[in-house]
Amino acid sequence: MIWIFLLLLIAFAVLAYVAGRALAVRRSRGAKSHSRPGQHGLYALSWVGAPALAMLIAASVFSTSIEQQMMRAGAPDSVAQLEPFRREAFFADARLVGAGQEARQIWPAPYAEDLPAEGRRAHRIAATLNWGGGVAALIAAVLGGLFVFTRIRPDLRARNKVEGWITGVLFACSAVAVLTTLGIIFSLVIDSLRFFSMVPITEFLFGTKWSPQIAIRADQVGSSGAFGAVPLFAGTFLIMAIAMAVAAPIGLFSAVYLSEYSGKKTRAMVKPALEVLAGVPTVVYGFFAALTVGPALRVFFNGIGDMLIGGPLNGLGIYLSLVQNQMALVAGAVMGIMLIPFVSSLSDDILNAVPQSLRDGSYAMGATKSETIKKVLLPAALPGVAGALLLAVSRAIGETMIVTMAAGLAAKLTLNPLETVTTVTVQIVTLLTGDQEFNSPKTLAAFGLGLTLFVVTLLLNIVAMRIVQAYREQYD
Amino acid sequence: MTDAAQNLTEQGTTGVSPRTQRLKARLRARYARETRFRWYGRAAIGVALAFLVILLGSIITQGYTAFYAHTVTLPVYMDPARIDRSYPQGANFEQIVAEQQIRRLSVQDDEQGTKASAMKALLSSELKFQAAKMIARQPGLLGQTVPVAAPLSDDAEMYLKGKITRDQPEDQRRVSNAQMDWLDRMKASGAVRAHFNAALFTKxxxxxxxxxxxxxxxxGSALMLMVTALIAIPVGVGAAVWLEEYSPRNRITAIIEVNINNLAAVPSIVYGLLGLALFINFMHLPRASPLVGGLVLALMALPTIIIATRSSLKAVPPSIREAALAMGASRTQTVFGHVLPLAMPGVMTGAIISMAHALGETAPLLLIGMISFVPGVPHAIDEPVGALPSLIYIWENASERAFHERTAAAILVLLAFMIVMNAAAVLLRRRFERRW
Structure with a gap:
């Protein structure tokens, strides 16, 4: 339906352009016009198109919630008394029946009789809203047209007005960035507040037990969930630390080598290769971790374990021989590989920003290249490198696919890299991809975790960008 | 230098003194450190490149086998006693074919028919659809013997591709020795044939x-990227043009700029949460549809496109703007008539690269519901679909081993798309980039 309206809208707008242009030519006969006919046409187009488009967008954004309100308001008493979840299911089935399809479930006596009538009502409401939106858009277009066509005259400053519209649209485009941020904050905060009204925030931030099982029936065994997120924070930290232990030295050393030692040829070969490593999607790294690195490391540790069993380190041997595929080390190491090009390209930029005079001064004093790097370049670049590493940390914390595929689900409070741990992002995915019950703490917990993740990464990014910025200005 | 100078003077007067020896040793140590440091750098790059080779190598070696498949072609006697003319899809074709094939291989079956069911396990359910379709189209085939072609089952396929071998203990593998013998005989007789796996790309x-x-x-991915491109490129370019060419230097501009830089670093999964809360729970757009996926990816791609567009707008020299303004053009005419067209190669390069990046993004798609099984090929942007990266995730989680090689093949296809897009961006830059 909306597509037909959109096509109509485009047809109207084109018509308005042609009409505005023709009108401008006719009315300016003999007189000297301020703007060119095409600009009058564009002016007419904007006044016909923009209000109608705004109406259509508003209608499509709000129609579903209005529809639900109307369905709820006019429902028979028996339906109105249903639990919200069942009621929505009933309305969904009513819509299906209204559209001439089968209901998805079999409804008992009082509801089954209401179903056809409610179906017709749903159909009517949907049609009303649909046509209502279209008619409102049409009225807006006509009103805009009436307004604009009376104003087309030779002395109308149509060009300036059209340019005003264009500036407005361009500003609206940049405002989308701010709106996205606001959207993120609102959607995270609203659902998090609902979560924190069920689970105290102190329990969430400092509790050490995480088992978000909420029973559907109240009498079910183990019906209470625990929402202490400390094990998740610990798991995230552990995997991040392993990733940085891999990425920081390799990334830094390759950046140093590329910017200080390597010839142009090597650089031209190695840089694109590292960019390929950066361009590989994270789901591919996840596959690599889960099916290649995980089994390989398990075989390796089990082999060592088998050798140690019976010796002086028997206990350790037994432990190692039972290590599983999903361990923190696997996810951390693969994430580290993913971060190498990130660390290396940022550090490369930062090392290149150190003025040549510092290097020359050091060489003039007889220092070797490596001494210059260690004693002069790195201290000078330290703030920038620290900023780059912080950005990498923020990436590691927010990374999802590798840990989802390779880290596991067991929320353990441990720093042992051979154990299975879970992270904040893994739990968000797990909580929101299973069977979702709306409004249960289990679903809302994901938004609490998301808010925590957003705040932490935002702080890290702000601090890191400040450091990098201040460092760049230092040598400008 | 100081060391070397002292070295020379002392050598001239006293020969090799203990002091000179000390200095020489120190110099040697310093040079050794220098060499070692150089090798650390080489080792770091070597390790990074080795990871790249291992990553790609492991995916290629796991995935290339999915690009060929085996088809079995068997003569089937369409037994009128067991196939209902009016309802052929109700007949148990797999059982019929398996029993006939057992007899053809002259294997004696027992009373429970275990041999026949073992043979049946080697055939795909596609065989039934193919045979039923033939009968439905030509009922005259009943009572005749006709050749029917169908894929082998995944287990049989795994044996023929060498992923299940005879060295494994028989009770730990899904293909028994007898089944292996049958497959070998069928392959030798030409009934089983290897060919390019076209079904991978057509189903x-x-x-x-x-x-x-x-x-x-x-x-699904193409529909989603279409939505993303239609939204993110115009909005991103518009925002960049406003920030670079129109914006006054004031607080609002500063806030927008800080915002864009921060958005570029927000974890992708947070965008998934935004999509779930805003587009699905609030606006009630259809779950798992390319529309919602495209909107989320568009919001994610926006900062990258804005940053790329701004840098290519910055590269257009001010003299162009001044010349246009001096000729009496308005600001808008200057920007849209001169600056933006000159910046277009850079803008398109940035847009293509950000689209390639969006193509591989997975985490937000899982949250908006692209994690469930969607059969068939989608054709509308408001229906549930699967996308390439989420399919990789789903197949990786599947328990059948045959899905693993297909996951790797799906990754190769995804990487091929990304390589093509990036190559297009590089070509565009090489061909049209202008330096002033």
């Missing part, structure tokens, strides 16, 4: 690995 997802293809996911 949608399926619960049976031998029938699962990528087309549904490729189309």
């Amino acid at each position: 949608g997802d399926s619960t049976q690995p031998e029938l699962a293809g990528l087309l549904g996911a490729v189309v």
Whole structure:
């Protein structure tokens, strides 16, 4: 339906352009016009198109919630008394029946009789809203047209007005960035507040037990969930630390080598290769971790374990021989590989920003290249490198696919890299991809975790960008 | 230098003194440190490149086998006693074919028919659809013997591709020795034939690995990227033009700029949460549809496009703007008539690269519901679809081993798309980039 309206809208707008242009030519006969006919046409187009488009967008954004309100308001008493979840299911089935399809479930006596009538009502409401939106858009277009066509005259400053519209649209485009941020904050905060009204925030931030099982029936065994997120924070930290232990030295050393030692040829070969490593999607790294690195490391540790069993380190041997595929080390190491090009390209930029005079001064004093790097370049670049590493940390914390595929689900409070741990992002995915019950703490917990993740990464990014910025200005 | 100078003077007067020896040793140590440091750098780059080779190598070696498949062609006697003319899809074709094939291989079956069911396990359910379709189209085939072609089951396929071998203990593998013998005999007689796996590119997802293809996911990803490109490129370019060419230097501009830089670093999964809360729970757009996926990816791609567009607008020299303004053009005419067209190669390069990046993004798609099984090929932007990266995730989680090689093949297809897009961006830059 909306597509037909959109096509109509485009047809109207084109018509308005042609009409505005023709009108401008006719009315300016003999007189000297301020703007060119095409600009009058564009002016007419904007006044016909923009209000109608705004109406259509508003209608499509709000129609579903209005529809639900109307369905709820006019429902028979028996339906109105249903639990919200069942009621929505009933309305969904009513819509299906209204559209001439089968209901998805079999409804008992009082509801089954209401179903056809409610179906017709749903159909009517949907049609009303649909046509209502279209008619409102049409009225807006006509009103805009009436307004604009009376104003087309030779002395109308149509060009300036059209340019005003264009500036407005361009500003609206940049405002989308701010709106996205606001959207993120609102959607995270609203659902998090609902979560924190069920689970105290102190329990969430400092509790050490995480088992978000909420029973559907109240009498079910183990019906209470625990929402202490400390094990998740610990798991995230552990995997991040392993990733940085891999990425920081390799990334830094390759950046140093590329910017200080390597010839142009090597650089031209190695840089694109590292960019390929950066361009590989994270789901591919996840596959690599889960099916290649995980089994390989398990075989390796089990082999060592088998050798140690019976010796002086028997206990350790037994432990190692039972290590599983999903361990923190696997996810951390693969994430580290993913971060190498990130660390290396940022550090490369930062090392290149150190003025040549510092290097020359050091060489003039007889220092070797490596001494210059260690004693002069790195201290000078330290703030920038620290900023780059912080950005990498923020990436590691927010990374999802590798840990989802390779880290596991067991929320353990441990720093042992051979154990299975879970992270904040893994739990968000797990909580929101299973069977979702709306409004249960289990679903809302994901938004609490998301808010925590957003705040932490935002702080890290702000601090890191400040450091990098201040460092760049230092040598400008 | 100081060391070397002292070295010379002392050598001239006293020969090799203990002091000179000390200095020489120190110099040697310093040079050794220098060499070692150089090798650390080389080692770091070597390790990084080795990771790249291992990563790509492991995916290629796991995935190339999915690009060929085996088809079995068997003469089937369409037994009128067991096939209902009016309802052929109700007949148990797999059983019929398996029993006939057992007899043809002159294997004696026992009373429970275990041999026949073992043979049946080697055939795909596609055989039944093919045979039923033939009968439905030509009922005259009943009572005749006709050749029917169909894929082998995933287990049989795994044996023929060498992923299940005879060295494994028989009770730990899914293909028994007898089944292996039959497959070998069928292959020797020419009934089983290897060929390019066209089904991988012409079919949608399926619960049976031998029938699962990528087309549904490729189309889903394409629809999604279309929505993303239609929204993110105009809005991103518009925002960049405003920030670079129109914006006054004031607080609002500063806030927008800080915002864009921060958005570029927000974890992708947070965008998934935004999509779930805003587009699905609030606006009630259809779950798992390319529309919602495209909107989320568009918001994610926006900062990258804005940053790339701004830098290519910055590269257009001010003299162009001044010349246009001096000729009496308004600001808008200057920007849209001169600056933006000159910046277009850079803008398009940035846009293509950000689209390639969006193509591989997975985490937000899982949250907006692209994690469930979607059979067939989608054709509308408001229906549930699968996307290539989420299909990779789903197949990786599947328990059948045959899905693993298909996952690697799906990754190769995804990487091929990304390589093509990036190559297009590089070509565009090489061909049209202008330096002033």
